[in-house]
Amino acid sequence: MVITAGSAETVRVRAVIKPLYGRFDLSLAEANIRALEQNPPIEQVGNRIRVGYVKDPALLRGITMHIEIETPHATQAHAHTRSGGIRIDGIDGPAETETLSGRTEISNVVTEAKAVGHSGAIVIRGTGRVSVRNQSGGIQLLGIHGTAETETRSGRTEISDVSGGVHSITHSGSISIDNARGAVVANNTSGSIDAFQLSGSVHAQTKSGAIRISQISPAPIRALADSGAIEVELASRSGYLIDAQSNSGRVTGLVKDNLDNNGVSHRLKGQIGAGGPLVDLDTHSSRIAIN
Numbered sequence: 001m002v003i004t005a006g007s008a009e010t011v012r013v014r015a016v017i018k019p020l021y022g023r024f025d026l027s028l029a030e031a032n033i034r035a036l037e038q039n040p041p042i043e044q045v046g047n048r049i050r051v052g053y054v055k056d057p058a059l060l061r062g063i064t065m066h067i068e069i070e071t072p073h074a075t076q077a078h079a080h081t082r083s084g085g086i087r088i089d090g091i092d093g094p095a096e097t098e099t100l101s102g103r104t105e106i107s108n109v110v111t112e113a114k115a116v117g118h119s120g121a122i123v124i125r126g127t128g129r130v131s132v133r134n135q136s137g138g139i140q141l142l143g144i145h146g147t148a149e150t151e152t153r154s155g156r157t158e159i160s161d162v163s164g165g166v167h168s169i170t171h172s173g174s175i176s177i178d179n180a181r182g183a184v185v186a187n188n189t190s191g192s193i194d195a196f197q198l199s200g201s202v203h204a205q206t207k208s209g210a211i212r213i214s215q216i217s218p219a220p221i222r223a224l225a226d227s228g229a230i231e232v233e234l235a236s237r238s239g240y241l242i243d244a245q246s247n248s249g250r251v252t253g254l255v256k257d258n259l260d261n262n263g264v265s266h267r268l269k270g271q272i273g274a275g276g277p278l279v280d281l282d283t284h285s286s287r288i289a290i291n
Contacts, residue, residue: 005090029062239273253290
């Protein structure tokens with residue numbers, strides 16, 4: 001299914017229906033196609049238009065149906081597919097999508113985009129605030145003009161250029177966040193967390209994997225790794241308070257007047273410069289490096 005903004009103040013719908021050769025009886029597929037042509041799955045009540053809903057599911061046997069919709073910019077969209085991708089581009093929104101099996105791609109939606117996927121990648125670009133839930137598949141967000149919330153059970157999450165805050169959860173797969181201006185919260189059950197060029201506070205936690213963080217503006221940092229290294233690059237020429245410890249790994253960093261130098265460098269506590277936001281780091285089984 002494809003939904004795009006056009007220049008006209010009308011809605012245009014184009015459907016391409018084809019038989020599935022080799023899987024069903026061809027005569028049945030052709031009969032279903034003729035039935036759909038005679039009674040197209042389009043309903044309109046006022047300004048609400050429903051496209052693609054077939055009351056008799058038997059009419060979908062043995063065929064594929066690809067729907068293209070051209071609509072005015074001032075459009076809200078709610079799209080759902082059982083098998084097949086969804087693409088939305090250029091509308092004001094909000095846009096809501098759900099697919100059981102297929103790729104979701106949303107671009108240039110002004111207000112808000114919400115996407116739910118069960119199997120397949122979700123990609124959102126140049127959109128207002130975003131909320132994504134995916135069962136199995138990667139998530140990619142680029143150029144988000146607001147907050148971003150994501151959760152996936154299995155797949156890599158990539159988020160970049162976000163004007164608001166980020167809240168990202170994954171149960172199996174890495175998280176990568178780049179250039180977020182608001183607060184960042186990232187939780188991972190199994191995989192690494194990379195969060196670079198951040199302007200706000202950071203809370204990052206993973207049970208298995210490394211954590212790497214860099215800031216361009218000073219703000220509080222909390223990072224916890226059960227099994228993995230922690231590397232932090234602080235904003236240049238800025239003051240911080242440092243409290244970093246590892247149960248079985250070396251902790252290094254330029255800290256003035258280390259208050260807990262126990263001789264084996266498993267903990268570093270003190271301040272950088274004149275002090276400032278707290279950097280609280282803890283790993284159970286690896287090293288910590290503060291630059």
